Amino acid sequence: MSRKTGDALLLDHGDMRLVTTDTDETLPAHSSPDRNQIIQLDPDHPGFGDAEYRIRRNSIARIAMGYQPGMPIPDAPYTELEHELWRSIRETIGPAHLRNACAEYLECIARLDLPHNRIPQLREVSARVQSLSGFRLEPVAGLVQPRVFLESLADGVFLCTQYIRHYSTPLYTPEPDVVHELLGHAVTLASARFADLNRLVGSVVRRTHSPEKLERLARVYWFTIEFGVVREDNQIKAYGTGLLSSAGELEKMHSAELRPFDLEAASRQEYDPTRFQPLLYCADSFEEMYQKLTDYLTQLS
Numbered sequence: 001m002s003r004k005t006g007d008a009l010l011l012d013h014g015d016m017r018l019v020t021t022d023t024d025e026t027l028p029a030h031s032s033p034d035r036n037q038i039i040q041l042d043p044d045h046p047g048f049g050d051a052e053y054r055i056r057r058n059s060i061a062r063i064a065m066g067y068q069p070g071m072p073i074p075d076a077p078y079t080e081l082e083h084e085l086w087r088s089i090r091e092t093i094g095p096a097h098l099r100n101a102c103a104e105y106l107e108c109i110a111r112l113d114l115p116h117n118r119i120p121q122l123r124e125v126s127a128r129v130q131s132l133s134g135f136r137l138e139p140v141a142g143l144v145q146p147r148v149f150l151e152s153l154a155d156g157v158f159l160c161t162q163y164i165r166h167y168s169t170p171l172y173t174p175e176p177d178v179v180h181e182l183l184g185h186a187v188t189l190a191s192a193r194f195a196d197l198n199r200l201v202g203s204v205v206r207r208t209h210s211p212e213k214l215e216r217l218a219r220v221y222w223f224t225i226e227f228g229v230v231r232e233d234n235q236i237k238a239y240g241t242g243l244l245s246s247a248g249e250l251e252k253m254h255s256a257e258l259r260p261f262d263l264e265a266a267s268r269q270e271y272d273p274t275r276f277q278p279l280l281y282c283a284d285s286f287e288e289m290y291q292k293l294t295d296y297l298t299q300l301s
């Protein structure tokens with residue numbers, strides 16, 4: 001994927017995709033500009049040439065722009081083609097989860113019981129997650145600044161996109177979409193332990209004023225919550241949401257170079273979000289990951 005450079009670029013929360021903001025004048029004024037940027041698609045985005053997709057995607061983004069915390073989340077108008085895309089992704093990813101997901105994730109996905117036959121609405125998933133861990137989901141129009149995304153975690157709020165990837169690339173999205181948010185983040189947030197870790201990241205970020213320290217925390221988030229793996233029964237299993245929301249990433253993780261679970265090293269490790277991840281940090285167990293990440297974050301706070 002080619003990259004643009006320039007002042008208009010934003011970095012995604014943990015996914016760190018580079019995007020530009022739209023100049024579409026038909027869009028409403030931002031009520032919270034730091035959370036509600038409409039994304040202008042890059043020419044190599046799979047949906048760039050599909051005018052109908054772009055219109056609907058922007059209409060879904062507008063839902064978030066009119067959203068105020070505490071109000072019911074309006075439903076997104078998904079098409080039958082998009083529901084079909086969700087069904088086909090779930091058919092592919094279900095068996096990949098059974099082979100590659102850690103036990104905590106498999107328990108969570110059973111507990112959350114997301115529908116297979118349609119894209120669930122954020123409203124219903126948020127209510128379910130909140131009843132399980134206290135975390136809630138709130139819609140955003142697109143990618144947000146890392147600090148905005150990470151700080152919201154301190155309040156038990158996970159900012160989610162609602163649009164789904166283009167149907168032409170069911171196994172690939174250049175940015176977070178509803179598949180990544182729900183099959184990745186929402187499922188893990190049904191776990192009290194994952195909810196604890198996300199809150200802790202948020203509270204540390206809130207107390208961090210140095211841009212360099214924020215960047216290091218964002219890398220730790222990337223190599224754990226987004227792309228973490230652990231050993232279970234002498235096998236490598238995923239707990240990272242970027243892996244668990246992509247059947248391709250789940251298969252490729254077995255080819256990655258595994259490094260010991262050293263969070264200081266991870267905080268200094270560069271990565272490229274536009275390719276399958278060639279380098280992962282692996283803990284010897286879920287419990288080791290949970291304890292070491294908790295300790296690392298606690299000593300920073």
Ligand SMILES: [Fe+2]
Pocket residue numbers: 014015176180185226241242
């Ligand atoms: Fe993510």
